[in-house]
Amino acid sequence: MRILYGVQGTGNGHLSRARVMAKALMKQDIEVDFLFSGRKPDQFFDMECFGDYRVQAGMTFATHSGRVNVPQTVRQNLSLSLFKDIKALDLSCYDLVLNDFEPVSAWAARRQGVPSIGISHQAALTHPVPKLGSTWFNEMLLNNFAPVDVALGCHWHHFGFPILPPFVEVDASPFEHAHQILVYLPFEDADVIARFLSHFSDYQFLVYHSQQPKGQVAEHIKWHGFNRDGFKQHLASCGGVIGNAGFELASEALTLGKKLLVKPLIGQFEQLSNVAALQLLAAADSMMSLDVNVVKRWLKTASPNPIAYPQVGDALVKWIDGGDWHDSQPLCKELWSQVTLPDTWR
Numbered sequence: 001m002r003i004l005y006g007v008q009g010t011g012n013g014h015l016s017r018a019r020v021m022a023k024a025l026m027k028q029d030i031e032v033d034f035l036f037s038g039r040k041p042d043q044f045f046d047m048e049c050f051g052d053y054r055v056q057a058g059m060t061f062a063t064h065s066g067r068v069n070v071p072q073t074v075r076q077n078l079s080l081s082l083f084k085d086i087k088a089l090d091l092s093c094y095d096l097v098l099n100d101f102e103p104v105s106a107w108a109a110r111r112q113g114v115p116s117i118g119i120s121h122q123a124a125l126t127h128p129v130p131k132l133g134s135t136w137f138n139e140m141l142l143n144n145f146a147p148v149d150v151a152l153g154c155h156w157h158h159f160g161f162p163i164l165p166p167f168v169e170v171d172a173s174p175f176e177h178a179h180q181i182l183v184y185l186p187f188e189d190a191d192v193i194a195r196f197l198s199h200f201s202d203y204q205f206l207v208y209h210s211q212q213p214k215g216q217v218a219e220h221i222k223w224h225g226f227n228r229d230g231f232k233q234h235l236a237s238c239g240g241v242i243g244n245a246g247f248e249l250a251s252e253a254l255t256l257g258k259k260l261l262v263k264p265l266i267g268q269f270e271q272l273s274n275v276a277a278l279q280l281l282a283a284a285d286s287m288m289s290l291d292v293n294v295v296k297r298w299l300k301t302a303s304p305n306p307i308a309y310p311q312v313g314d315a316l317v318k319w320i321d322g323g324d325w326h327d328s329q330p331l332c333k334e335l336w337s338q339v340t341l342p343d344t345w346r
Contacts, residue, residue, distance in 0.1 A: 001321065003032045004091060005098040006105025008058070008120075008146070009039035011186075013248030014100045017119070017154075020167040021098070022049045024313035028321055032098075035089075035105050046228045056085045056104045086111065096320070099148050106146035116148040117325060119164075119316070121247040124153025125273055127161040132276040138269040150325050154247075154312070156254060157281060157345055162332045164316070165309045165339055166251035172306075173236035181299070182238040182258075183207040184231075184249060187265050188290070191215050194223075196290045203299060205242075206234045240303065242295070245271035250284065257306030260284035261298045281345050310338040 005021070008014045018034070025032050034050040037058020047053060082103070089108040091097065097109040097116040101123075109116040125131060126142055154164040183205050185193055190211040197205045198218040205221045208231050217223055224230060235241065241253045245264035253260045262284050264271035278284040283304070287294040312335060319331045 001030055001095045002093060003030060003096045003098055004035060004094045004105055005032050006035045006037070006100065006102030006146075008101040008103075009036040009044065009055075011246055013121070013246050014102075015044075016169070016248045017100060017167040019049055020169050020313040021119070021317070024311075024317040027314065028317050030317065030321065033094075035102065037085075037102055037104050045226070056089075057081050058085075058102065058104055097148075098320075099146055101146045103146045106148055110147055115325070116150070117320065118146065118148035118151040119154070120146075120151075121154055122270060123151040124155040124161075124163045125270065126151060127153065127159065127163065129155060129159045129161065129163075130273065130276040130280045131269075132272040133269050134273070135269075141269075150328070152316070152328055156251065156277065156283065156307075157341065158332065158336050162329050164332055165312055165335050166247070166255075167312045168251050168255045168309050170252050170255055171232065171236055172256060173233075175237055176239060176303075177204075177237055178239035180204045180206060180234070180238045182231075182234050182241045182243075184209075184241070184243040185263060186210065187244060188263075192290070194218070194221060196292070197221050199292050200295065200299065206238065208234075240299070245274040245278070245286070247274060250274065250278065251309070254283060254304075254307050255309055257303055259298070259301055259303045261295065262286050263288070263290065281342075283342075283345075305342065307341065308339065310335050 005018065007018045034053040035056060036044065036053060037056040041055045085104045086107045089104060091108055091112050091114045094114060097105050097114055099106045099116055099118045101120040106116060122142055152164055154166050156166060181203055186209065190209050190213040193207060194213040194215065194217045201220050203220065206224065207221060208224045208226050210226060212223065235252060236256060238258065240259040242261045243249045245262040250260060250262065262275060262278065264275050275286045279286060285298045315331060315335055
């Protein structure tokens with residue numbers, strides 16, 4: 001079997017899931033090529049596991065100061081290049097297209113009649129799971145941004161639907177530094193983050209951000225450009241995480257038993273819905289703006305027990321290799337039977 005795997009490059013969550021799947025596909029000796037879109041080629045990093053991958057422009061969101069910039073998003077995505085890329089992508093040598101919310105490969109598969117399977121958190125939102133900010137436009141986007149024949153969603157809880165557990169690959173640390181807090185707020189201005197965290201000098205903040213602050217940074221704030229290995233080490237040993245409401249970072253925090261405070265990207269339906277789910281499960285605290293009082297209260301809270309999610313990638317690849325792609329119920333049931341969820345989640 002030869003597979004094309006299309007991955008949305010906006011944010012690092014889709015890439016983290018693709019890394020898990022790349023290892024699982026390699027174990028089964030399945031031939032796979034990777035296609036990424038939504039990010040400029042020079043903005044991808046730690047991509048060795050994907051081999052000779054290719055990059056297309058695709059579609060993405062434009063953001064400013066922690067919010068989706070709708071006019072700019074529309075302007076930068078109104079391009080004939082997307083349609084040209086879809087038309088030019090030749091899938092004649094592939095038996096299957098795997099897709100993680102990537103529009104070029106999804107629409108090319110539909111256009112050429114190649115079977116396609118979607119693996120994404122967005123697919124879970126097509127079920128009546130907790131949501132916030134749902135509109136007809138968001139529902140249309142979920143169903144038509146990257147359409148597939150079979151959609152497999154993943155979420156922190158199955159909510160009674162055929163949904164997969166998260167794809168998580170983390171290493172626990174034998175030591176935890178309770179007063180070290182990992183901060184990942186990629187959509188916020190660097191100087192705004194530095195000024196905000198200056199209020200909490202009793203804690204050390206390990207900030208990962210693509211930009212360096214222009215102003216002075218307090219001594220208790222340690223600033224890092226994004227480095228995947230360093231980020232994973234700090235995630236494993238920190239006492240808590242302040243992040244956006246992306247799915248993968250929250251999944252990793254839950255798996256490691258880290259207390260979590262999320263600030264969603266305002267105007268981004270998926271992140272707002274993640275906040276709704278986390279609040280329903282009492283799995284995280286949230287703030288819609290950088291709020292000093294919320295952080296003060298959160299810093300004093302205890303860490304939760306870790307959740308041992310199973311190796312979803314390995315089980316999913318075996319299911320794909322089996323060929324019965326229109327019956328995912330047994331796969332989902334088997335994976336969730338391996339998870340002990342907190343009593344308050346039941």
